[in-house]
Amino acid sequence: MAGNKENLLFTNSIGKALTTTFAGRSFPAVFVLVDNNTKKHCLPLVGSSLPQGYHLIEIPAGEVHKNLATCQLIWQALTDHQADRHALLVNLGGGVICDMGGFCARTYKRGIRFWNIPTTLLSQVDASVGGKLGVDFGDYKNHLGLFSDPDAVVIDSAFLATLPDDELLSGYAEMVKHALIANRDMFARLRKEHFPLLNWQKWVPESVAIKKGIVDRDPTEKGLRKILNYGHTLGHAVESYFLGQGKPLKHGEAIVIGMIAENHIASAKGMLAESECQAINQYLLATFGQQKIPGNALETIVSLALQDKKNKNGKIKAVLLSRIGQAEYDIEISAREIAGSLAYYNQMIK
Secondary structure, X not given: OOOOOOEEEEEOOHHHHHHHHHOOOOOOOEEEEEEHHHHHHOHHHHHHHOOOOOEEXXXXXXXXXXXXXXXHHHHHHHHHOOOOOOOEEEEEEOHHHHHHHHHHHHHHHHOOEEEEEEXXXXXXXXXXXXXEEEEEEOOEEEEEEEEOOOOEEEEEHHHHHHOOHHHHHHHHHHHHHHHHHXXXXXXXXXXXXXXXXXXXXXXXXXXXXXXXXHHHHOOOOOOHHHHHHOOHHHHHHHHHHHHHOXXXXXXXXXXXXXXXXXXXXXXXXXXXXXXXXXXXXHHHHHHOOOOOOOHHHHHHHHHHHOOOOOOEOOEEEEEEEEEOOEEEEEEEEOHHHHHHHHHHHHHHOO
C-alpha cells in the first residue's frame, strides 16, 4: 500500500464530508482510534457519520505514549475484534494519533487501510499529509517508522475551536516553517497577521499545499523533501532532551528553538544574510513562547542530534536557509556549531 496518493479533502462540514467519503465503500469492520482528549472533544462531531457498529480504540493522550507499548494495545484491539486485511482504521486526533495509528495499520497483517481525521493544527498541516508514519523509541523521536500515504485525509478547521492557544501555536510553527523554506510572500503576509485572529480555513490549505507539493516531488525523502526538516535537526534533539527530563515541550516550541538556532548557524556560515536572520528570529521570539535551555543540557542535546535520521557517516546534516523562502539540505554542521547556536538562543531570551 506504500506510495498511494492520499485522497485529501478540505471541508467546513465534517459530518457531511465523512458521509460522502464512506458512500459507496464497504468495510467488514471499521475501527476508530482516539485518545482521551479526542474522545471527549472530537468524537461527538463525527460519531453520527461513522458506520454503525464501529469499534472504538482509546489510548492515553500525549507524546510520552507514542511508543511500541501503545502500539501493542492497538494491535491487540484489532486482533481481539478479528480485524482482517480489509478492515479500516480511522485516526481521529493529532500528530501522535495520525503517526502511530498509520504505523499500526500498515504493519498489522502487512497492511490495512487507514484514514486520517487530524484534529489539531499541527496534525492538519504536518502529520496528516506526506506518509511519514512512526513511533518514538527510548528518547529518540520517530526512530521507528515507514513511508506510506493514508488512504484518505479529511481536514476541518472546526476541530481547532477545541484547542488552547499553546496547541495552536505548536501547529502555527510548522506553518511558518513552510513559508520560510518555500514561500517568501507567505511569510511576509503572515508577519502582517495577528496570531489569535488567523483565518484557519484560508491558511491551512495554503500551508498544506506547500508540503504536499514538496512531498509529491520527492515521496521518500531522497532529496528535496529534506527541506521540510528545517528546524528539526536541533528541534528534535531539544524536544527529545526535555521529553527525557519528564518536561515535554510542544513540538512547535522545540521546532522554533531549532529554527532560531539553525538560522544562527546559517548566518555564521555566510549562507543567510544577518538582516534576514534577525528578522526571522525576532518574529519567532515575539510570536512563540520561550524556553530556557539548561547550560548542562548542551552536551546531551548534541549527542541526541548525532542520532538524527538525516545524518550520514557520523556527520550531522541540517537544513539551512539561504534566504527567506529558500532552503538548502544536507548541510554539515558541527557539534561546536550546535552548542554555540543554543547558547545564542539562550542569550536572545534573557
